[in-house]
Amino acid sequence: MKAVVFRGKEDLRVEEVPEPKILEQTDIIVKVTLSTICGSDLHILHGLWPGPPLPPLKPGSILGHEFVGEVKEVGKEVKNLKVGDKVTTSLLFCGTCAYCRDKKYPLCENLMLSGAGELPGAQAEYLRLPRADVCVWKLPKELPDEDVLFVSDNLSTGYFAAECGQIHPGDTVAVFGCGPVGLCAQICAKLFGPTRIIAVDKIGYRLKVAEEKGAIPINAGAKDPVAEIKRLTNGRGADVVIEAVGVKDTVLHCFGAVKKGGNLSWVGVATSAIEIPWHELIYTNITIRGGWTFANRIPELIKLIEAKKIDTKFLITHQLSLDRAVEGYEIFDKKMEDVLKVALKP
Ligand SMILES: [Zn+2]
Ligand SMILES: [Zn+2]
Numbered sequence: 001m002k003a004v005v006f007r008g009k010e011d012l013r014v015e016e017v018p019e020p021k022i023l024e025q026t027d028i029i030v031k032v033t034l035s036t037i038c039g040s041d042l043h044i045l046h047g048l049w050p051g052p053p054l055p056p057l058k059p060g061s062i063l064g065h066e067f068v069g070e071v072k073e074v075g076k077e078v079k080n081l082k083v084g085d086k087v088t089t090s091l092l093f094c095g096t097c098a099y100c101r102d103k104k105y106p107l108c109e110n111l112m113l114s115g116a117g118e119l120p121g122a123q124a125e126y127l128r129l130p131r132a133d134v135c136v137w138k139l140p141k142e143l144p145d146e147d148v149l150f151v152s153d154n155l156s157t158g159y160f161a162a163e164c165g166q167i168h169p170g171d172t173v174a175v176f177g178c179g180p181v182g183l184c185a186q187i188c189a190k191l192f193g194p195t196r197i198i199a200v201d202k203i204g205y206r207l208k209v210a211e212e213k214g215a216i217p218i219n220a221g222a223k224d225p226v227a228e229i230k231r232l233t234n235g236r237g238a239d240v241v242i243e244a245v246g247v248k249d250t251v252l253h254c255f256g257a258v259k260k261g262g263n264l265s266w267v268g269v270a271t272s273a274i275e276i277p278w279h280e281l282i283y284t285n286i287t288i289r290g291g292w293t294f295a296n297r298i299p300e301l302i303k304l305i306e307a308k309k310i311d312t313k314f315l316i317t318h319q320l321s322l323d324r325a326v327e328g329y330e331i332f333d334k335k336m337e338d339v340l341k342v343a344l345k346p
């Protein structure tokens with residue numbers, strides 16, 4: 001089968017590789033019908049893996065963890081899934097450790113992820129998924145792949161960002177970052193009833209998309225976003241600030257833009273340590289929460305997509321055949337052609 005193989009830093013190839021086989025009887029094999037490239041895949045490609053809790057992908061392995069597919073084969077012990085089911089997955093948690101029993105799946109002590117560490121990824125024609133009964137989610141067959149492609153990661157993360165912000169009706173929410181996760185956070189924030197969403201980025205075309213989706217754009221390349229947010233909020237700052245970038249400047253802006261007693265939600269993946277103004281907390285009394293892909297909300301997100309309360313199809317600005325994955329990575333990495341997300345069709 002064809003697959004996108006990581007050969008080492010800055011080296012990516014579409015290669016012919018053996019099809020995956022059932023290794024444990026709790027595995028399934030999925031025929032991937034659509035996958036996409038994530039910002040974390042770019043981190044792997046550039047040798048910038050942020051570190052624990054998962055090891056980086058080994059050279060020679062298949063990339064990718066955002067996908068939709070159809071079950072092709074099930075192990076003998078799989079009870080909840082059958083051949084032909086439409087599925088996706090996110091973090092592959094174990095379901096039995098103390099964190100899983102507490103339903104804090106991203107904190108699982110035995111976490112795995114397709115396209116990280118030893119486990120081959122989803123940018124391929126077929127994919128093996130372990131622990132299928134525990135952490136594979138069924139999708140309604142009526143929903144097109146494009147509608148549900150992002151529940152596995154970007155949309156789950158965006159929803160979690162909004163949840164961590166504990167948005168109340170009437171709040172002003174500022175989202176730093178208008179990439180796929182930032183845009184998902186803006187869409188999800190709306191579900192909690194804020195009066196307005198302010199979107200901050202330096203990239204014009206991404207700000208334009210945020211504005212089209214109803215946010216007030218601030219170009220951080222042209223204006224001081226903290227001063228702008230203060231100006232829009234009677235000098236106080238936003239009730240809720242969401243960080244969806246993961247770089248030092250943005251993180252510091254978020255601390256400046258949140259009002260006293262407000263909430264800061266942090267989902268941007270940083271590839272190195274960032275020093276924060278910890279000492280200010282004693283005067284500002286802000287609450288900081290954060291985390292990564294929160295798979296728990298996939299069932300709720302599917303319902304919201306079915307009810308047309310969430311629509312993320314617009315994020316797919318490019319759809320290429322898997323053969324053209326290297327080109328897709330370049331477009332996504334260099335932010336060419338006003339790209340938001342590149343979907344790969346096997
Ligand atoms: Zn991802
Ligand atoms: Zn666990």
